[in-house]
Amino acid sequence: AQSVTQPDIHITVSEGASLELRCNYSYGATPYLFWYVQSPGQGLQLLLKYFSGDTLVQGIKGFEAEFKRSQSSFNLRKPSVHWSDAAEYFCAVLSGGSYIPTFGRGTSLIVHP
Amino acid sequence: DADVTQTPRNRITKTGKRIMLECSQTKGHDRMYWYRQDPGLGLQLIYYSFDVKDINKGEISDGYSVSRQAQAKFSLSLESAIPNQTALYFCATSEGSSNQPQHFGDGTRLSIL
Numbered sequence A: 001a002q003s004v005t006q007p008d009i010h011i012t013v014s015e016g017a018s019l020e021l022r023c024n025y026s027y028g029a030t031p032y033l034f035w036y037v038q039s040p041g042q043g044l045q046l047l048l049k050y051f052s053g054d055t056l057v058q059g060i061k062g063f064e065a066e067f068k069r070s071q072s073s074f075n076l077r078k079p080s081v082h083w084s085d086a087a088e089y090f091c092a093v094l095s096g097g098s099y100i101p102t103f104g105r106g107t108s109l110i111v112h113p
Numbered sequence B: 001d002a003d004v005t006q007t008p009r010n011r012i013t014k015t016g017k018r019i020m021l022e023c024s025q026t027k028g029h030d031r032m033y034w035y036r037q038d039p040g041l042g043l044q045l046i047y048y049s050f051d052v053k054d055i056n057k058g059e060i061s062d063g064y065s066v067s068r069q070a071q072a073k074f075s076l077s078l079e080s081a082i083p084n085q086t087a088l089y090f091c092a093t094s095e096g097s098s099n100q101p102q103h104f105g106d107g108t109r110l111s112i113l
Helices: none
Strands: A003-005 A008-015 A019-021 A024-026 A032-038 A044-050 A057-060 A064-069 A073-078 A087-094 A107-112 B002-005 B010-013 B019-025 B029-039 B040-053 B055-058 B065-068 B073-078 B088-092 B108-112
Touching: A003 A087, A008 A019, A008 B073, A019 A107, A024 A073, A024 B055, A032 A064, A044 A057, A044 A064, A057 B002, A073 B040, A087 B019, B002 B088, B019 B029, B019 B088, B029 B073, B040 B065, B040 B073, B055 B065, B073 B088
Parallel strands: A008 A107, B010 B108
Antiparallel strands: A003 A024, A019 A073, A032 A044, A032 A087, A057 A064, A064 A073, A087 A107, B002 B019, B019 B073, B029 B040, B029 B088, B040 B055, B065 B073, B088 B108
16 A cells, blocks of 8 residues: 655745755555645645656756655755745655555645745 | 636535535546545545546545536535534546646635534
């Protein structure tokens, strides 16, 4: 069965600092991985996805994520955070034979000026 | 106009009332989903539908029912609302092929007194 862990419930960073949000998954084969962002009062929006190929994927809003099979991780990064990045971030995994993704519990990003 | 539209956006009602939340989409996607979001718990799948004649229970379907009236419409009903169904509800869609990301509405905030 597929599962996702986001170890950090909250992350606080200063504006302009770099960011890394952690995501670990559990699945035997190569999964399909997603990061979503949820701004206040809105639904989830896809930031990026990994299916295969290059393990470093670029997304919208300056985000990127790196798939590391050896660590079963798919961490989200941004080199310089903006105040507008304050939101809830969700990692999701989809196994090859499933049509239903499993979501992590989310990480709330707080950005200090 | 939003691709996935949920109505109402907010609803306050009393215990025992019947409530219907509606979702419509203009993306032409076959697959539609209803999720519930509670703080710290991420997204929990209530029901999903892969086409008009297909309805499937998710992990927390008790106390809920759904209707897929057309490819573009998927409604969620609470037959007799109870306070612990107070939550944020999201509708999502995805393409018919596997491993595609989901597209979310902006949610319905439901409070049951």
